[in-house]
Amino acid sequence: MPISDCYDIVVIGAGFFGMNIAEYFARRGKKVLLCEKYEACMTRASYTNQARIHNGYHYPRSVLTAMRSRISFPRFVKEFPECVVNDFSKYYGIGKILSKVNARQFEEFCNRIGAECEEASPSVMKLFDSHYIEKIFRVREYAFDSKKLCEIMMKRIREANVELSCSTSVEKVLEHNGGLKVEIVTEDGKYVISAKHVFNCTYSNINSVNQSSGIKLIPLKYEMTEMALVEVPDELKDKAFTIMCGPFFSLMPFPSRDLYSLSHVRYTPHYEWYDDRDKYISPLTVCDLDKKETAFHEMQFDSARYLPLIRKCRYRDSLWEVKTLLPSSETDDSRPILFKMNYELNGYHCVMGGKIDNVYDIITTIDQNKEVFL
Ligand SMILES: Cc1cc2nc3c(=O)[nH]c(=O)nc-3n(C[C@H](O)[C@H](O)[C@H](O)COP(=O)(O)OP(=O)(O)OC[C@H]3O[C@@H](n4cnc5c(N)ncnc54)[C@H](O)[C@@H]3O)c2cc1C
Structure with missing residues (x-):
């Protein structure tokens, strides 16, 4: 259950993307709530994947994706050495x-x-x-060890003072008095909290939140x-x-x-x-x-x-x-990011990356638009 009913930033989904975004804002002094539907963080796509740290080779049909991987690979390896497996x-x-x-x-x-x-x-x-x-x-x-990656991210969000609420499902996001109202269901019941910004980082579940909030679905x-x-x-x-x-x-x-x-x-x-x-x-x-x-x-x-x-x-x-x-990936097997800022509601942002290291592209995009969020 969240300890407050008012946050600067609510992040929905404690996968690798949600945890990184939550940490980014908390380190910049924002009051951040990170809601995760399941009992623990990083149990869905951020665990259930092929564990490849992409270095470009996989995308001969999309040079742009390959080049992005070439840039992100050394950065990820340097930032998360404890979880990199290269033996x-x-x-x-x-x-x-x-x-x-x-x-x-x-x-x-x-x-x-x-x-x-x-x-x-x-x-x-x-x-x-x-x-x-x-x-x-x-x-x-x-390759990367996703359990170790989760341990590192847990430590980082703790140190950054992100408030984490597990077993907490976000049901709806609605406009309210110029801000946003977020309906959540926890083990103790239903709550409504308010937030200036909400980041939907739920990967396959992005449109579930959109659907229940009466928002147009994103083609996925x-x-x-x-x-x-x-x-x-x-x-x-x-x-x-x-x-x-x-x-x-x-x-x-x-x-x-x-x-x-x-x-x-x-x-x-x-x-x-x-x-x-x-x-x-x-x-x-x-x-x-x-x-x-x-x-x-x-x-x-x-x-x-x-x-x-x-x-x-x-x-x-x-x-x-x-x-x-994203449907655009079908023709060239590329892995672009999805970043829909102010998607249908002012302050509501939908985020998805097709591979783990896309997180750097997302954080860069947020940073380039920081005056909107900070
Ligand atoms: C089969 C497969 C293989 C892959 N292989 C690779 C690979 O080798 N290398 C690579 O870099 N990438 C790979 N990927 C892609 C990578 O896994 C994803 O890009 C990445 O994990 C997405 O992270 P995320 O945080 O957005 O999603 P997730 O880790 O799925 O996090 C989303 C979180 O949102 C939570 N959630 C959902 N709905 C709600 C709600 N209403 N309220 C609260 N919480 C909610 C979920 O429980 C989940 O914890 C692969 C993906 C798949 C599926």
Whole structure:
């Protein structure tokens, strides 16, 4: 339950984005309330993801996204060294069939964005079936430990004096006397608080708050995704692989569980949908109701055509999350940010980033507009 009924800033959603924004304002002397629907912070997309610290390689079809990653990568690595995992070799492979990029184009792209990339050693190349793989490159890309990242962010928001209210769901945001009124539901009941600014950082749930507040929905695309968590055979330990750029797979360390995640472009998204104002259903509810029937065997079967040792991976668990994309990402697989300032209501701002390090673009945008908020 919030200790006051009046705040400068209310942030909805204690994922990585909400926590960063809350800290930003609290460090500048603002009275900030951070509301999180679940019992703990960073349990949704900020935990349930592939844990890749992007360094540009993943976006040969969107140079802008690649360049942004190149800028954010060293910044993230420097800012969160305790959660960076780099004790593995990272390889990007180029498929021979159905790939949207060939080895020459990938190499040129890496040169263009200034990202290190060298041909993998013959022993690594031998792990792959040469009928399906044109070339393997060794690159510089790391993973992050999302539990450690959460611990760091918890410490930071505490030190900045952010008031955190977990098990607190924001139901509605309404205009009131030139400011905003925020309706929240906690374990103790319903409350109404007032705020000068409200940041909706709820990722897949952004439109749920908009819908219940009678605000126009933002066009978003949703994918019900599954990433399988696996134990890898000794031959694959300390290595990570991503095959570009088409219906292929990634095998990445998932440090917070000491396992690897296996994802596949064809089988990780189980289905997709867009919002319908008349039959609106919250993506978090869709995720809760999903039967969660694993597609691990399909992922494993297809990936093993390229990397036969994947047959030896042992399934341990799956991570399920609703991936949320801006429709503009569909054509070029880019990861732009969503930042809707004063969205339908004065002082109400909707924020979403397609990858963890997009947080820097969001904070920069806030900083560039600080006279609006401070
Ligand atoms: C399958 C998958 C793989 C990904 N892989 C990567 C990757 O490898 N690298 C990378 O950088 N990015 C990756 N991403 C993207 C990354 O996970 C997201 O960009 C990032 O986590 C978004 O953070 P967030 O804080 O906006 O969302 P979240 O972490 O989901 O936080 C939103 C919070 O809002 C809360 N909330 C929702 N509704 C309400 C409400 N009404 N009231 C109060 N609280 C509410 C939720 O409980 C949640 O805690 C991946 C995403 C997915 C789904």
